[in-house]
Amino acid sequence: MVADAVVKLDGLTIRYGKLTAVEDLSLEVAKGGVYALLGRNGSGKSSTVRCVLGQQRPTAGRSRILGFDSWKGRQRAMERVGVVPENPDVPPETTADRIERFMSRVTPFWRSANYFGRLEKFRVPRKQRFSRLSKGQQRQLSLALALAGSPRLLVLDDPTLGLDAVARRKLYEELVGELADRGTTVFLTTHDLTGIEGIADQVGVLKEGTLLVNEPLEVLKARYCRLLWTATEDVSRQRIEAGLQHLGVVKSGANEAVVEKFSEFGFDRFRQEAPVDVTRIDSLSLEEIFIVLCGEERGGRT
Amino acid sequence: MNATMAVMAREFVARREVVLVAVAAVVIATAMPFMPGLGNYQPDDVRTVSSNTLAVALGWGLALLFGATVIGGDLSEGRFGFYFARPVSGLAVWWGRVLAALLLILVCETIVLLPSLLGNATVLVSSHEWVWPAVIACLVMPFLLLLLSHAISIMVRARTAWLFLDLAGFVVLVVVAWLSVRPLLMMVAEIAVYVIAGALIAALAIALSIAGWVGVAVGRVDVPRTHSALSLALWGTLAVCLAGIAFYSSWLRNFGPKDFDKVEVLTVAPDGRWVEAFGQARNRLDVRRRCLISTADNLWIPVPGPWGGYPMDVIYSVDGSTALWRGAGGSDEPRTLWWADLGRRDPSAQPTNLVVAMDALLALSAGGERLAILEDGTLSIYELEDERLLTAVRLPEGFDRVTPLFPSEETLRLFVRVGHGEGQSLLIVDVVASSGEIVPTGKIKGLGDKLLLMVDGGLQHMVVWTRSEDGLASDRNIYDANDGSFIRKLTTSGFPRFLHDGRLVIVSEDDDGGLSLVVESVEGRDRMAHSIAGASEPTLSGEAVPNGVVVARLEDPSDRSQGLRIDLLDVDSGELRNVGRHLRRAFPWAPWQYGTAGAVFWFRDQPASSRLFLDQTGALMRWNPETGGLAHVVGGAK
Numbered sequence: 021m022v023a024d025a026v027v028k029l030d031g032l033t034i035r036y037g038k039l040t041a042v043e044d045l046s047l048e049v050a051k052g053g054v055y056a057l058l059g060r061n062g063s064g065k066s067s068t069v070r071c072v073l074g075q076q077r078p079t080a081g082r083s084r085i086l087g088f089d090s091w092k093g094r095q096r097a098m099e100r101v102g103v104v105p106e107n108p109d110v111p112p113e114t115t116a117d118r119i120e121r122f123m124s125r126v127t128p129f130w131r132s133a134n135y136f137g138r139l140e141k142f143r144v145p146r147k148q149r150f151s152r153l154s155k156g157q158q159r160q161l162s163l164a165l166a167l168a169g170s171p172r173l174l175v176l177d178d179p180t181l182g183l184d185a186v187a188r189r190k191l192y193e194e195l196v197g198e199l200a201d202r203g204t205t206v207f208l209t210t211h212d213l214t215g216i217e218g219i220a221d222q223v224g225v226l227k228e229g230t231l232l233v234n235e236p237l238e239v240l241k242a243r244y245c246r247l248l249w250t251a252t253e254d255v256s257r258q259r260i261e262a263g264l265q266h267l268g269v270v271k272s273g274a275n276e277a278v279v280e281k282f283s284e285f286g287f288d289r290f291r292q293e294a295p296v297d298v299t300r301i302d303s304l305s306l307e308e309i310f311i312v313l314c315g316e317e318r319g320g321r322t
Numbered sequence: 323m324n325a326t327m328a329v330m331a332r333e334f335v336a337r338r339e340v341v342l343v344a345v346a347a348v349v350i351a352t353a354m355p356f357m358p359g360l361g362n363y364q365p366d367d368v369r370t371v372s373s374n375t376l377a378v379a380l381g382w383g384l385a386l387l388f389g390a391t392v393i394g395g396d397l398s399e400g401r402f403g404f405y406f407a408r409p410v411s412g413l414a415v416w417w418g419r420v421l422a423a424l425l426l427i428l429v430c431e432t433i434v435l436l437p438s439l440l441g442n443a444t445v446l447v448s449s450h451e452w453v454w455p456a457v458i459a460c461l462v463m464p465f466l467l468l469l470l471s472h473a474i475s476i477m478v479r480a481r482t483a484w485l486f487l488d489l490a491g492f493v494v495l496v497v498v499a500w501l502s503v504r505p506l507l508m509m510v511a512e513i514a515v516y517v518i519a520g521a522l523i524a525a526l527a528i529a530l531s532i533a534g535w536v537g538v539a540v541g542r543v544d545v546p547r548t549h550s551a552l553s554l555a556l557w558g559t560l561a562v563c564l565a566g567i568a569f570y571s572s573w574l575r576n577f578g579p580k581d582f583d584k585v586e587v588l589t590v591a592p593d594g595r596w597v598e599a600f601g602q603a604r605n606r607l608d609v610r611r612r613c614l615i616s617t618a619d620n621l622w623i624p625v626p627g628p629w630g631g632y633p634m635d636v637i638y639s640v641d642g643s644t645a646l647w648r649g650a651g652g653s654d655e656p657r658t659l660w661w662a663d664l665g666r667r668d669p670s671a672q673p674t675n676l677v678v679a680m681d682a683l684l685a686l687s688a689g690g691e692r693l694a695i696l697e698d699g700t701l702s703i704y705e706l707e708d709e710r711l712l713t714a715v716r717l718p719e720g721f722d723r724v725t726p727l728f729p730s731e732e733t734l735r736l737f738v739r740v741g742h743g744e745g746q747s748l749l750i751v752d753v754v755a756s757s758g759e760i761v762p763t764g765k766i767k768g769l770g771d772k773l774l775l776m777v778d779g780g781l782q783h784m785v786v787w788t789r790s791e792d793g794l795a796s797d798r799n800i801y802d803a804n805d806g807s808f809i810r811k812l813t814t815s816g817f818p819r820f821l822h823d824g825r826l827v828i829v830s831e832d833d834d835g836g837l838s839l840v841v842e843s844v845e846g847r848d849r850m851a852h853s854i855a856g857a858s859e860p861t862l863s864g865e866a867v868p869n870g871v872v873v874a875r876l877e878d879p880s881d882r883s884q885g886l887r888i889d890l891l892d893v894d895s896g897e898l899r900n901v902g903r904h905l906r907r908a909f910p911w912a913p914w915q916y917g918t919a920g921a922v923f924w925f926r927d928q929p930a931s932s933r934l935f936l937d938q939t940g941a942l943m944r945w946n947p948e949t950g951g952l953a954h955v956v957g958g959a960k
Contacts, residue, residue, distance in 0.1 A: 075406045125324060126408050
């Protein structure tokens, strides 16, 4: 249990008729942390985000943000929550200036200077209709809206969708800078695994609505690695397979294997069982881990 | 409130381009007088009509458009999360958007109405009759259409199984609305119909407003959930409102004589015991209940109605034992005949299997056993009790203005106007009930086009009053009602009435202007005159007791609200006995009320009717000849 959890999901279940989008999801996001919820398309990420933001009522379970029930206390909670949605939902006919007038009337902690400063920094035109802005500018405007009120929680639903590699990188770099200064908690979903690898503290992976992984990124990355060895003739394949069981083998080939429970103790047991000559132990990138977790061939041979 | 205003301001600005449409419309309205074909009309009138029409059309059109898109559009396009990611309540989102749409509609309507407003400024300032129609057309209807369009838009966009509830709810709404309004329409309760219709519209507006808000607040960004929340709130609210309206409509209609405060007597049974009356009760708007009321006890029978134009719909047998009337229905629909055996201890309305048109002529025999129906030139005579057809005969050509009366159970007498103009004649024809044989018994020629026929209680004599085309000259002749033979010309001025014993009584003006009551036999013998000099505007009512007629005079000629002084005049002795003061006659004597359209006007004296009065509080009072006192029947201030 996380003390001062900014986001807390408890047994969250979301169903659409007979289809279960999210099943018994429980997780907590610590204050000041960056939580990345990952998953393939249709895994239930956006439904989860909608429940977290109080835009959708879960079928079962609870969602709390900033101490408020997401559904019942949405209005209060949103005073200190910034949101960047998956698809920009700023009214297309409006301009940055006009939207500022609206936001300043409904958001108690709104800081116009923050907003305009950010627009200026990223050269987002203030008099142009939102629909005529480039995708990058739309994202920056959405982010400016989300950050102008100095939120305690920032929710980003796939914020880099549609952005090119440079824009993605800039967005994350900029975000890290902002958040480091403010100590804002971030809850995000993304398909840009490389981009968030440097900023996420904690990672959750959803597969078909079920949370497969929920742990600090460093721990996750330490668990997953690829072993490469040189086999000798007197070590049978059966012994190698038996030895790999101590490391939680995910995939294995003739001279390599991906394991998900790597530890010193487990490695010693593997070596005792299968005295092969291990030439390399490679750590996996988040993307590779994600593919291992969510790919179709889990448990197969490489 | 601040959030609502912020949403409203944002939405108003977002859709402000529609004002350009209003500007285009005002240009069209201004240019309309120059359009081909409109040169014959006053330019101001054309501009006024054009701008009014365009303003209403634009207002309603925008209401439908905004209703369909203002929330449903953003919701289905996934942009509704913008508001719900901000600290804005569902209430603020809903009302902010609705008010913005409404404000835009009003702005557009005002722009289009400018030519009309400027051209009619003086009229608009001096008269306020336009205010309510304008509010309804330019504000209420757009508001309703906006809400309705929004609800339908959400239903169509979501297309969930809740549509079945929506369809079922719509059917229930229409049925309940119709069942609540129709009886009041049938009762010609105009104000009540407006109130119930207004309540239904208000209920619809309230339910749609609540449903829209709940849909937004509960559904948030989820279209199917918005639909389910909207449908549940809409039909739930409407169910409560409709139940209330249906109950109120039922309460308005269902009251009995004991609730009456104002009473209006329509017909009186010949024996005076039963009367057909309209009653109005306190707090029931203009709903009038029509019923048969026994003046002797607390019995009453509801009778459907009223409906316009046929106030004398209940007919009685001469002995007062049977009443017959047409059932409820549309103005042109055939009606089921109902009857009541008034002689029973607990009389009740009985439907028959007989259905007649509203213009069919009906007659009951003296004892109420037989019923004659004259419809489309066919005369049918039935036994009323078992509805057995005794005879049905096709009447000869030209028998289209007929008054049927039963001189006996076995015979039906027809008084028939034939011919047109000055050459018009009155035929007297008897129809034998058992055989259907038509027996002509008399003919009176040269009566002219305007005639009034008054028959005595025994169908023995009649006074035929004919008037010239210009109505200035008139003749009153007495005939035998059996064979039409001429008896004499009535020389005494005034309108005559038959007494129970067959004599005639007339309030007549003397040569010197004085008034007297003249009594004489049909043949003109045994003439007596009793002066009623000094009486202001005396009028003669019926024969309340044998040889005693009711004379009514104004209490105060300068103040008619003081009512009438009612006296009973002994026609033999000329003695006056006071019946009561500050009264009104419950059953105004007006012969034309007893006629049937297109037929002979006729009147059979109903002496008992002259015993009924209304007091100053509107209560129906019955004069008791035995005690000489007035007894309260129904109504009046409690």
